Amino acid sequence: MRAVAMTSFGGPEVLSVVEVPTPEPEAGQVRVRVKAATVNNFDLVARAGWLGGMLPPGPRYVLGWDVAGEIDAVAPDVTGFAPGDAVIGMSDWLDTRAGTYAEYVVLNAASVTRAPAGATPLQAATIPVNGLTALRILELLDPAPGATIAVTGAGGAVGGYTAELARGRGHRVLALASAQDEAFLTGLGATFVPRSDDPVAALRAHAPDGVDALVDAATIGPEMIAAVRDGGAYAGLTPPKTPGPERGIGVHRVHVTADGARLAELVSLAEQGRLTLRVAQDFPFEQAPQAHAMLAKGGVRGRVLLTP
The missing domain is CATH 3.90.180.10 (Medium-chain alcohol dehydrogenases, catalytic domain)
Structure with missing residues (x-):
């Protein structure tokens, strides 16, 4: 072959x-x-x-x-x-x-x-890979109903799926992305946050007390933890270079494995028009x-x- x-x-x-x-x-x-x-x-x-x-x-x-x-x-x-x-x-x-x-x-x-x-x-x-990654992210973060979740790189593959799945579960999503992604993200029902030189401040402008959870799909780095409220949660695609949890924030590195049953969940969402x-x-x-x-x-x- x-x-x-x-x-x-x-x-x-x-x-x-x-x-x-x-x-x-x-x-x-x-x-x-x-x-x-x-x-x-x-x-x-x-x-x-x-x-x-x-x-x-x-x-x-x-x-x-x-x-x-x-x-x-x-x-x-x-x-x-x-x-x-x-x-x-x-x-x-x-x-x-x-x-x-x-x-x-x-x-x-x-x-x-x-x-x-x-x-x-x-x-x-x-x-498969990015959909399963998005599901795993939300599983690790375990946000309460109606939680505010920030997603960096929300216009990308992992970020886009995560933002859409979170919105589908009724969460408020702050979608940090470039201007070209605004129409897509607002179409999902997310709050568009323009990418800037100070992404923490940009997110804090919408969530002054900090977001409940943050997904660093853009791999900006562990400095994004500063946008999370005390006791919140942070998920990154690379190992966070921090000595450990700070301010009671749960810090997670996302790792995904093949899972046909979870894939079937994503297929169902795609067929319902709930996964783009x-x-x-x-x-x-x-x-x-x-x-x-x-x-x-x-x-x-x-x-x-x-x-x-």
Whole structure:
């Protein structure tokens, strides 16, 4: 089968289309014929060689966590899926090394769920990693009904899903983002807060006593904790560089794993029109370097995807 692989670390140019063996599903697994795979920031980090000893140089790596496609084969012990089923799924890539930048990928059946009705494969592939991350964020923050939640980078992939899910649960959302995101975020019912050189002050202008919870999807840094009220909660996508909780604030680093049951929740929301699936641009496998370069440049709204 064809796959996008790299045999050395570096810039986008290390990616190329190669022939690799087609994987076979083992017990508890399904094989998915890939129709769309999302490019994630983690893929850029792994490709650049910034993971240190976690990825030794030399082996051929096929990247990719999210997938939308159809079931191609199932292990004899798997029930609930059959060839031809449209599905989405997620590979816990650091554990599996089963990249989705390929014509086929084998995943645990528990990591897969049916694709949302009416969504294209490109749209459906935007859900897994960032949707599961947004769900995990709200689980960690555990906000009280009607809480005020601030989201930095609210126009981005994780931030957008988090803001939308929080609004769907009845929370007040302060959405810190650039001017180009105002219409999208106000359309979700969030309060738009323009990005500024002093984001803490900008948020405090809307919540003088501090927000109940803050999601630092833009990875501004732990200084954003200053926008949170005493006893509130903070969630970041990178480890917060703080000595520990301050002012009784719960500090959380978000880590997400594949979960087909939680994915099914997100699919249901998408089908109800309560989760907006945004596609920025798709590229064929042969243009994977251009896809990585586009994401690395920043300012992307919606997801960058690869198609076989």
